[in-house]
Amino acid sequence: MAKAYRTSTGSRLVNGAFSVLVRFGLGKDYRYILTAPGRTTGLPRSCPVDVMDDGQQRWLVAPYGVTNWVRNARAAGQVTLRRAGRRETLRATEVPAADRVPVLRQYWREVPVTRKFFGTTPASSDELWATEAQRHPVFRLAATPDGQS
Numbered sequence: 001m002a003k004a005y006r007t008s009t010g011s012r013l014v015n016g017a018f019s020v021l022v023r024f025g026l027g028k029d030y031r032y033i034l035t036a037p038g039r040t041t042g043l044p045r046s047c048p049v050d051v052m053d054d055g056q057q058r059w060l061v062a063p064y065g066v067t068n069w070v071r072n073a074r075a076a077g078q079v080t081l082r083r084a085g086r087r088e089t090l091r092a093t094e095v096p097a098a099d100r101v102p103v104l105r106q107y108w109r110e111v112p113v114t115r116k117f118f119g120t121t122p123a124s125s126d127e128l129w130a131t132e133a134q135r136h137p138v139f140r141l142a143a144t145p146d147g148q149s
Contacts, residue, residue: 023082023083023084025083025084025085028111030051030052030053030110030111031048031049031050031051031083032048032049032050032051032081032082032083033046033047033048033081033082034046034047034048034049034060034069034073034079034081035079035080035081035082036072036073036075036076036078036079036080037072037075037076038072039071039072039075045068045069045072047068047069049069049081050063050107050110050111050114051081051141052103052106052107052110054102054103057140057141058090058140058141059095059103059138059139059140059141060073060079060092060138060141061103061104061107061111061136061137061138062136062137062138063107063111063114063117063136064114064117065117065135065136065137066137070137073092073094073139074094074137076092077091077092077093078090078091078092079092079139079141081141089144090142090143090144091141091142091143091144091145092139092140092141093139093140094137094138094139094140095138095139095140097130097133098130098133100133100136100138101126101129101130101133103138104120104129104136104138105122108120108122109122118132118136119132120132
């Protein structure tokens with residue numbers, strides 16, 4: 001059974017530490033600070049996220065399920081990613097659950113710290129991964145129409 005993610009003082013401290021590392025370009029190169037406008041206030045909301053790259057496409061993965069950053073990205077349709085002084089605004093398009101499996105498999109392999117939030121293993125069938133994909137939103141990232149990226 002996959003573990004449920006709960007926001008706690010500990011998770012806030014860990015996110016804060018990761019945010020500092022990412023701002024200086026330290027840590028895994030797939031880690032970024034995501035900023036999106038809040039759904040109700042419109043104020044910018046930020047948190048660390050992991051972005052997968054398969055060589056042709058970039059993907060934003062929600063290992064903890066539908067969290068506030070997922071809801072904000074859905075509402076805004078675009079996000080800003082920052083890392084080591086570099087900033088890019090990207091269109092974020094949610095991928096249908098049936099198309100998430102390859103991205104989630106890559107994510108599971110590359111980001112071991114979040115494995116406990118998945119009810120799958122590398123040996124799990126595609127059907128089990130497809131069921132798990134219902135719980136983990138994935139967004140395709142692309143340049144915005146104004147050319148920023």
